[in-house]
Amino acid sequence: MSSSAVSIDPKTASLWARHYPGHDFIGTRTFGFWLYMLTDAMVYAALFASLVVLSHASNMIGGPTPKNFINPIYAYGETIALFASVLTYGLAMVNLKKGSRSGVTGWILLSAILGVVYLGLSITDNTHLFQQGITPQTNGFLSAFFAIVIYHALHIVVGVAWMLVMLIQIATEGFSQNVVYRLINLRLFWHFQAVIWVFVFVFVYLQGLLV
């Protein structure tokens, strides 16, 4: 027997947890979502590593270098929109603590609109590039470049759709356990995408300007 057993008196030890309340529902749900975000972080890590590997001059095969085509103005606008959206989502969570349904709904709606603004800018920027013949099919470097940019934009699409679903659920269910844990998970998702955007901005756009 392990030594720890000695210290426990079998005559008084408690054997069954009667009326055990079970496990913290919201805590369990949000913990799992953190784990999910970790898998997404690994996907980004692999994509960024691919970008580094494919950023050599030989991967551009004489095509346009990032310096030639990256437009920091768009990226700057996207940054503002995304960070403003994160702020408004944060304010929605403040209202969740207060239990204000209209507050949560209003701020989430604003976050979703800012997400759409981001998407609008991103689509305009990338359409311009496509029109100039700068596409993922051009060379290895551009494949990796667009893979990251588009994968990130897809997350914004998912986030906005999720917000719309939550708006409906808040309206129909109020702040039920399910709604609350989903709002907390969505906050994590949304903030995570903003953090990733910092990396995209630094390693894709800013570094691109220098190369």
Added chain:
Amino acid sequence: MFVHLQGPWSPLLGRLSAEQLPFLHIPIIEYTFAVVVLLGLVVVGAVTYLGKWGYLWRGWLTTVDHKRIGVMYILIGLVMLLRGFADAFMIRLQQAMAVGPHSPGYMGAIHGYLTPFHIGQIFAAHGLIMVVFAATPLLVGLMNIIVPLQIGARDMAYPYLNAMGLWLTAGGAALVMASLFIGNFAHGGWYGFVPYFELSYSPGVGVDYWMWAFQLSAIGTSLGSINLIATIVKMRAPGMTWMRLPIFTWASLSTNLIALTSFPVLMVSLALLGLDRYLGTHFYTAGMGGNLMLYNDLFWIWGHPEVYFLILPAFGIMSEIIPTFSEKTLFGYATMVIASFAIGGVSWGVWLHHFFTMAAAPSVNSFYSVTTMLVGIPTGVKVFNWIFTMYRGRVRFELPMMWALLALFLLLVGGMTGMMNAFASNDYMWHNGIFVVAHFHMMVLLIAASIFGAVEYWFPKVFGFRLEQKWGKLFFWFMVLGTGFVFVPMFILGLAGMTRRLDYIPYAAWAPYMQIEMIGIALYVMALAFFLAHLYVSLRDRSKNLAEADAWGTGRSLEWMTHSPVPSYNFAITPHINTRDEWAWRKENGLTELHAGEYEPIHMPKNTGVPLVIGAFFFALAFGLTWRIWWLSLISVVLIVLMIILRSFQKDTDMTIPPEEVERTEKRAIDTLYPSSRADVPVYPGGTVGTATAYQRLSASEDVGVSSTGTLPHASVDR
């Protein structure tokens, strides 16, 4: 937008046409197809005849019960293991026939009976199936069943997600099976090569099948890993502190941390290949700025940790079986935990040893050479811990223990030859040779051995009766013999310079070795027959082999503290944990009441058909992508998203089992335990562990001592 493909394509069926159905014109596949159709008809007919469709739907297909999901994982694993073995049989037969320039050819082959294209597919399918669709589901299934029981939980943290992982894995397995009869499979090895797997060199659907099946199982496994980690972290019963966790649960935690972090990298490596093949990007292409090494690095950054993802649960199984059958607590508990995590950590820094010969600098090769050898240290710690556990224990050589010891032996052989491979200089001589193949087969066979041990060990817990021993022992010994006959010659040929994946062997001098390997395969076939007999006889005589809660009499952890078979809610009342090896401690102190009266309502999740349907749509999505049937893929994606959203609106997802029903179930559990001797067994509310244990029936009673199992007057019922 999509890459232009040459050859016929129609909007309705994509690339699919009658010529793509090989079972219409290739004899081997014709027969296989006939057998599969016949088997399918028999199963469907039997279920219909017995009127079991409702039971199948309610009890299994829509279940979220972790034990049943685990059983279904294991069934998928066993079926795919059989398929993988059939592939191995065909490979061995070809290599035994096609030796030397004068060897005859049949059925369109110049030598042997398989054309190079066909045997290429078999090699690729064998590897992918054994790693991803046999070993992985078998181990995930075992963890699914045992981990919640060992930590005293009612279910996994996310039962719905659990079912989703199962049906994604099933979808992937179904896709591999579909490739047998519709189209063809990848023909370049299970881990793929670029640029060979790029569209310009492999324009067929085989690579797409391989890629999407792989991708589905990767998604399923990483969902499963989230679930198991959250379960272990969040769902432990009160008192189950970290240092009281059973070692199998520790191993599951460490192995799922590996899966959680490594499978996303696999998804990326495959997705980038998919982008190349479908959208014409240039991640891995030769020319146009692609980088061939990127694929190898990404793939093996997953590939090596995957090896430990498979082996750590196997180590966990051995760590459960050996103490139970040595009647001692596990030697060096803390070092076992540290070793598991050390192996998990080191697994991330060794991937480059899979391509030592790809002209990295000597310093780089040396680094990966050294890190690879480092794995030997924590593994060695584990080996010694197991040996010291047995030392001066009361060792019983029952079937689970025999398998565990076989696994230990194979670990030594595989580990030592692994050390030989770890030297980059050695690898330069036998890279892509069958010495390496024989080495990693030792490792996967050790995993298989511990899986068979685990099935023997936990079978009574899940089904309520023990497996018989006679045919099981024949199965065991023929597996040992088969392994020796197949792999000893393979090691010798590997050192002689034979390379892997040959469809024709030019040296007639190697023929005897090939024929010895064929004898080994014959022994394996006999082992398979004994395995089936083992199952059949056990099933037939199940009423004679009914198991108590503590089926082996010397169980130590929590899963032996509830009825066999386990009720849907696992424990009528959540146990309170006082020590490591709680059940052994309770037995020593005569606290063997399973629980006692005053049942409480139990909150459980409801069955749902949504995961099954989503899994089916994922299959349709992957099938549509493989054959480039765009409408099918599009519809599937839309329906998957829609199903997920609609499910989130469902409020009626849980139910409560009333106390009366718990009581009924508990009373019934006693009835099935003691069908004949009810009169002389004192019946306690909620049942007891009974009078005689397996151990006492097997050995002299004075060895047991008063403190063993269930012989003391029962201590007061509930505290």
